[in-house]
Amino acid sequence: MVHQVIGAPVSGEDFYNREEEQRVVWERLENNSLLMLAPRRVGKTSLMHRLRDTSHQNGFLATFLSVQDQSLELGFVLKLYEAVGKLQKADTVLRRLADGPFGSFFGRIKKLGPVELAEAPRDEWRELGNALTLALDTLAGSWLLLVDELPVFVLSLVRQDPTGTRARDFLHWFRTLRQGPYDRARIRWFLAGSLGLDTVAARLDLSDTINDLQLTPLGPFSPSTAHTFLVALGKTYHVDLSVEVRERILERIGWPIPYYLQLMFSELHSRQQEGAAAPTVATVDEAFEELLSPSKKMYFDYWRQRLGEELGRPDDGFANLLLTKSARDERGASLRVLRQALGAQITDPDQRDQKLRYLLDVLLSDGYLVEHEERFVFRSPLLRAFWLRRAAR
Ligand SMILES: Nc1ncnc2c1ncn2[C@@H]1O[C@H](COP(=O)(O)OP(=O)(O)O)[C@@H](O)[C@H]1O
Ligand SMILES: [Mg+2]
Incomplete structure (x- = not known):
């Protein structure tokens, strides 16, 4: 049964369809790392969680991290380091590293709060970054690293240094990290975000730092998937949506991303709870108006x-x-x-x-x-x- 979820990433049975997208992603990951740039609310994070949750049957061990709240290279690398540490086997690798010469370094860095991180020497992240390469190099097997909101992080570097030098240095390092040599392991990256990283990269002449990634778009549901999704939601909550009603919903939202379908459905559902009859085309129009009322501002603001x-x-x-x-x-x-x-x-x-x-x-x-x-x-x-x-x- 698929449930109404508005805002948070969906998982399990609430994650609807995206079958073709998943197939394409796994197929491409055989030989490439991927970059998924799509507007917010299209369903990227949900898809990434799904990829993580089904990685095993597709021959990978996966980890997911979001770098949305990072604004420093050191923060980014630490976050990645933690995520790699969560990978079963890498855990031992990192522990071994932590026992070795890097040990005290890791120990010290990990204890730093946000202010101290900001005050750490500018280039300190490189040392940790290099250690990460070494850690990845000791891996064997197939690994998938899912990194959400990468463009937000890169843009914050650009804001701190509008010449683009910091962003370039970071992206170069990141590309090198992806390349490896990594003789024993197959390491794939799935990077995603809602901003035009490709546009930013082109503007700052950084395209060469992401040209190893295969661009993989994510769009709205197809009209037929949108219809079956609405029917499935209706079934869960006993809201009978006729073809005309569903068509009207699609017409009004114009761009059938799952989020908009969820929003419209939740309006229709709450109306029905108030004792009304099954929704009509006119109810859809009322629901549309309701979504635009001041109390619903947060959905779009x-x-x-x-x-x-x-x-x-x-x-x-x-x-x-x-x-x-x-x-x-x-x-x-x-x-x-x-x-x-x-x-x-x-x-x-x-x-x-x-x-x-x-x-x-x-x-x-x-x-x-x-x-x-x-x-x-x-x-x-x-x-x-x-x-x-x-x-x-
Ligand atoms: N496959 C899906 N099935 C059902 N609802 C979805 C699906 N993908 C996204 N949604 C809806 O869209 C909202 C935003 O999804 P999310 O994955 O956070 O998007 P993004 O990361 O692109 O901003 C979710 O809260 C949910 O309402
Ligand atoms: Mg997201």
Whole structure:
């Protein structure tokens, strides 16, 4: 039985489908490490948990870690070190290392709090990083390391050093770590995140540091999977969803990622609990409105907040302006309209065009907008409606 889960990664029976995606991932992992960049809420973390939980039958031993809350190289390497330590066999390897010359070093580093970590000598992480390579080199067998939110970490390095040198040094080291020689082991990486790491890398001329990774996208559910998913949820909670109702749900959300389907279903379900009859097309429209009410703001507000956190000022304001322009017209905004809107803020035409390109790159790769018939339009009508009501400026 599949249950309503909103926000947290899903697992077990609540993880629905993604069969084809899993098949492709395991097939590709035979020969490659992978990079999955997809907008937030598409279901990456859930998929990674699934890959970890089914790694054994696919011939790998796996470990999962998220580096979302790391902002220093040392923190990243420590986190990785801990994760590798969780791998059955690596545990003995790391213990052996800890008994050897690295011992006191590991012991000391592990005890540091966030402030002390920040104050550690800038290059200290390299020593630990090299030790990690040695640890991996003693492994035998097939290993899968799943690293979530890598782009967030890289972007934080870029923020701390806008020249990109720190990000480049780190990514170079990370690539070397992936390459190995690793004679005895087969080590694969699955790196994921919701920001356009490829766009950032291209902008900072870092593409060579990630070109060993095979890009593996993750999209919405297919319409037929979306239908069967809704039926399955309905079965669990005794909510009868007719074909017309399901079609209306898909029409309204426009982009059938499981998260939006879960949200719509939960609205319909809570209505039914209040004693109403089976949902109709009109109920779907009511549920849609309800999702956009102020009390449900948190479901989408992340998309607005994130602009501030990731772009900083004044780019977040510019991005909001472009989004607002795109939202105002159902068919989206043309490049000319967007250029004009930004031109009111940035007078120099070269600067304006450069900024426009960059911001559109971010908004496209982060899943806010898509380009359709030379217009920039919201990927999801649901997010578009939210934007018009709650975020537009
Ligand atoms: N395979 C799935 N089956 C059912 N619901 C899912 C699935 N994948 C994602 N979801 C829904 O999407 C939400 C976000 O999933 P998550 O894996 O955290 O996405 P991401 O890591 O891409 O942000 C979950 O809380 C759940 O509501
Ligand atoms: Mg996630």
